Amino acid sequence: MSAVMERRETPAATPVKARRSWLTRKTAPYVFISPFFILFAVFGLFPLLFTIYLSFHYWDPSTGLGGMKWVGFENFTFVLTDDWFHKSLYNTFWIALVSGVPQHLAAIPLAFFLHTRLSRWRNAVVGLYFLPFITSTVAISLVFTSLFSRDYGLINVLLTQMGQWEVAGLRPLSWVFPTENIDWNDPGYTKWVISFVVWWRYVGWNTVLYLSALQTIPKDLYEAASIDGASRRQQFWHITVPLLRPMMFLAITLSIIGNLQLFEEPFILTGGLGPGGTSIGGPDQAGKTAAMHMYATAYIESDFGTASAVAWLLFLIIAMMTWANNKAFKEKS
Amino acid sequence: MKIMHAFLLSAAMSGSVAAQTVTLEVASFPDLDRGIKAAIPLYQEAHPDVEIKLVSLAFGDHHNAMTTSLATGSNLPDVMAVEVGFIGKFAASGGIEDLSKPPYNAMQYQDQFARFTLPQATGGEGNLAAIPVDIGPGALFYRQDLLQKAGVDESAFSKNWDAFIDAGKKVKEKTGAYMVAHAGDLKDIIIRSDLEDGEGIFFDKDNHSLVTSPRFEKAFKVAKEARDAGIDAKVKAWTSEWTEGLRRGQIATQMMGSWVAGHLANWIAPESAGLWRSKQLPDNVYASWGGSFYAIPAKAQHKHEAWEFIRFLALNKSMQLEAFHKLDAFPALVTAQNDQFLQQPIEFLGGQKARVQWKEAADRIPAITVNKYDTIADEIVNAELDKVLLHDKDIKEALADAHKLIKRRVRY
DSSP states (O other), rough: HHHHHHHHHHHHHOOHHTTTTTTTTTOOOOOOOHHHHHHHHHIIIHHHHHHHTTTTOOOOGGGGGGGEEOOOHHHHHHHTTTHHHHHHHHHHHHHHHHHHHHHHHHHHHHHHHHHHHHHEEEHHHHHHHHHHHSSSSSHHHHHHHHTTTTTHHHHHHHHHHHHHOOBBBBBBBTTTSOSSSTTSSSSHHHHHHHHHHHHHHHHHHHHHHHHHHHTTTTTHHHHHHHTTTOOHHHHHHIIIIHHHHHHHHHHHHHHHHHHTTOOHHHHHTTSSOOOOOOOOSSGGGGOOOOHHHHHHHHHTTTOOOHHHHHHHHHHHHHHHHHHHHHHHHHHHH | OHHHHHHHHHHHHHHHHTTTTTTEEEEETTTTHHHHHHHHHHHHHHHHEHHHEEEEEOHHHHHHHHHHHHTTSSSSSSSEEEHHHHHHHHHTTBBBBTTTTTOOOOOGGGGHHHHHHHTTTBOTTTTBOEEEEEEEEEEEEEEEHHHHHHTTTTTTTSSSSSOOOOOHHHHHHHHBBOOOOOOOHHHHHTTTTTTTTTSSSSBBSSBBBBHHHHHHHHHHHHHHHHHHHHHHHHOTTHHHHHHHHHHOOOOOOEEEEEHHHHHHHIIIIITTTEEEEEOOOOGOOOOOOEEEEOOOOOTOOHHHHHHHHHHHHHOHHHHHHHHHHHHEEEEHHHHHSSSSGGSBBBBBGTTHHHHHHHHHHHHOOOOOOOOTHHHHHHHHHHHHHHHHHHHHHHHHHHHHHHHHHHHHHOOO
């Protein structure tokens, strides 16, 4: 036995090769790709499965893993019949629509304009439009919080100065502009302010998406159209818009997913959690989105089971909306 | 062979000497961590074998991190700082040592702390979760110049809530400043008034909500009156609107823990030094805002050393005075409260000996019990108050709805 082993060992592999024996031509690809799968399993798959498990339990995390209690579908029935969830969902859809629709209505003509009219400065202008998208949400929200500040904000200063502008003892603009500071924290304005910030932030992103799609449309089409005597407007409606459809589908899908998960902007604009303040989402929870509701359920109420149920219901709603969007685009084409 | 043996033995011994140095991990948050930083060199003089590693995170992050650590039972520090708002939750968790039991037997120190603090740190099962270090006796801070300008009688404006609101109207009319930052602040004080030892703010002993009681009715009514009188600035504390309002003299009074004097003097409104004064809360109310505690997780590595260190921080008079001096952290330790330091005038408050007044408040604050569902109840009551303030919802109806919501949300 030992003789056999000795014979094998002596002439064959050098120690280096022996150590690497597990890394063969067959295993190497798996080894090299494994970091992704390991990271995905730890940070992606496990939390995903864990939240499904959690959504059927009651769990206050400070009681440790032993404190979990099986409750079946109770969390889901609780959330579905919960007024706060309904309200946050209503807010989410409201903001998603009011910020989302104008985003595309502005981005498509803007992209068309950039594509056709600007040649030399195009990249610089595109860069400017894209800037809000890559800037930190927190920074943006804080800047807008101070802009929309009731007593010390720039927006109120500008608006009231217009409103109070006097010509011969009269205030000619006072019927359009306010003469007194507007309280942007008032629940009537909260959703508008959030929608505006979200719109401002993502309009550049959508413009870039549409611009890249425009660049794939063959120039011959436009040339042929202009030879046939089509105006720019006609070219836009009959060439650009139809050929942009695939990109519209993608951009709207991304908007639906993003807007239904809205969290940072409304969270910071409505004052976050702030110790000893009023309820989360600003006065009367007017700016509380579904994602914020989920956060509050988990971190204020320490009810991670219900929060997981909210997360999965939100996932289902987003999936349904995406499916409907898919359907709508397919049917028309 | 013998030499070799001796060599090994000495190596082993030096190894064991090195192992005796204990590294104590302390988790805290700003500004409380400054007190610990100051304590470390002093503590190490007497305990050279203990090394202290301080991990300090932002207030919210610290408590989230501690919640996560308790959830998984890993990464737990030896000494855990806990703010009063989280005590109820952590005390009910079962992941924290009961300090009333041996080997700690902390109840023997009961008389050494402000009397409301230990009940604050006691969980539903009578377990003592933490030891207090600083407290926040509530006070009414006001801008003397604004009140004088408005012709308000300083000695009487806080006698009761009617007088307070009347004064607010005068201040608004004469100076343009708001009396308070938010009408909800008044509600927060009134729901804490007229409580007796052993009572809870939102819940009684059997977890029944108390929000339909006259206490809450009065709180909502006064808040609504303040809103209707136009004397609240409608801004939340700690927002930039709030600090800016205080800085520019647009908010005439602020009711909070005595520690807010330090914040005002240091960063919020240093240029208004000498204009502020402190007074007891209106309507003879004594309430506390905030307060910091130290706890030992059940899975801590070095419980004995942790307990020694906590005792050093909490029961050592000079340590407590140091924190008082540097951080305006009002000591929980009675001997520190009786120190001469209290008699010193505070320049920011126009030379007022306000610490004596805060001590008087601290003695009268009732020992209210905490409940792990307090945060939920607070959130619900705030949401209903919004409806009363903004949409004129009937107060009785709002409180009945709050009661229903609390019952619904406290499910388990």
